[in-house]
Amino acid sequence: MIERGEKLLKGLILCAGKGSRLYPFTNNRPKTLIPVTNTPLLQLSIMKLTELGIDRIGIVIHPSQETDIRGQFGEGEAFGVAITYIYQHTPKGIANALKQAEDYLAGEPFLLLLGDNLISAPLSALKNDVEHGGVQASLLLAEVEDPQDYGIAEIQDSRIVGLEEKPKHPKSNLAVIGGYAFTKEIFGAVNEITPSKRGEYEITDAIQWLIEQRHAVAYHVTDQLNIDVGTKERWLLANRKLLDAGTCKIKVHDSVRMERCTIVEPVSIDKDCVLKDCRIGPYVSVGAGSRLENIQIENSIILNGVHMKDLSFPINNVIIGEHSVVAGVLIDKEVNKP
Known part of the structure; x- marks a missing residue:
């Protein structure tokens, strides 16, 4: 329960990606506005944050997306939240998108969602970790059938010892599925890493930096519905799964x-x-x-x-x-x- 006067975490949703694998449907609309069971992905992400009482949300977008996203979501009034739009002008990866929001987050702990991921698991454990658990990062993990397509966590003795983005030879099938909580230390990590072979600043590299600097990184494994809605096949799958899950x-x-x-x-x-x-x-x-x-x-x-x-x-x-x-x-x- 939220105590009167308690300062709530902020939320951050990353939406600046082009969604090229979903062309032609994303030719003229941001990927995060595609609907699953007639609800835009971005709205589903906002709902995940409001479940925890989070009502201050930053949304990272490319300037070309502003008209569409602001036109549909405004400043958040219809959803009971205050939305701040933050710009990533060049697509340089998740960690770079996060860096653009450093001033907005102002040193506060926050929850981070990728706007094209459909996550059913509650995020309360991640929130509690960074608010009260003394950790600097908390990740949501899930077993996947195709670990080469994800950021993969290596676990030893119930703790994360390594993270690798889209590995050719995965060390596990536990994938980072787009739900995170961080404290301000993540920005020290973001400022230290260099671009990967893909030319992007990877969030997995930033979290790996935290691990190597002996910061506390927690994780939670879920078997609930989680889908990266990045292809037409996954879009149809997400639609099926969410329809099935409805009461x-x-x-x-x-x-x-x-x-x-x-x-x-x-x-x-x-x-x-x-x-x-x-x-x-x-x-x-x-x-x-x-x-x-x-x-x-x-x-x-x-x-x-x-x-x-x-x-x-x-x-x-x-x-x-x-x-x-x-x-x-x-x-x-x-x-x-x-």
Whole structure:
């Protein structure tokens, strides 16, 4: 429980990445605005922080993203938080993005989230570590099947002894999954490291510096849902998993109109949609303002304002871009399979 007068941690969300692996969907929108079950990834990150009572949040963006992100999230009033936008002009890695927020964080402990990661595990243990546990960094780890794609932690005698970013020969399958808590000492580390072979300032290198300087680095392993939504396949997977995890398996906005439709849970159908003679689901999200007639679709994501009509075969495992029109046949330009 938060005591009256207690000073809350700040939160920081990194959103400056281009999301090139999600083209064409991220050609004209920031990656962190792509929806999972009709909720933008950035909003899901904000919700994770507000679960802990954190109401001061810095969001690191590229200047080209400001219009889109500020246009949707403003200064945070709708979410009960105060948002400060911080700029990373050149994509030089997570540690470099963090460095841009040093003045904003003003020496206070903070929680850090990567805006393109979907994390279900509570972050209270990380928060307690840096507030009351006497540690300078606390990490959320999870077992992964493809450790070459992640920052990997080496554990000995229940403590982290090494971290390596995307190793060719991983020493474990415990990955750093995008949830962190730090004290001000992390900025000493960020200022000491040099770019990796990828040309980026790696957060794993900064944490490794803390370990080598004998700062306390804690960790917590979770088996709850966590997905780096960095590819179309992972986007579809995140949509499936989040739909499955919902307490309400059929989420249909009150404004939706349906005639002669079969809905197979779990699904999410956003506002102002019109559906006729359709079979929707399982594992389908339909974006706002879409009009669907005489189609069958499952395990797919339909973005806002899509018109689909008279498809004689079922659609499965696709993402359909905003304002696409699909009638009679599928057109590659309009329907993007992962």
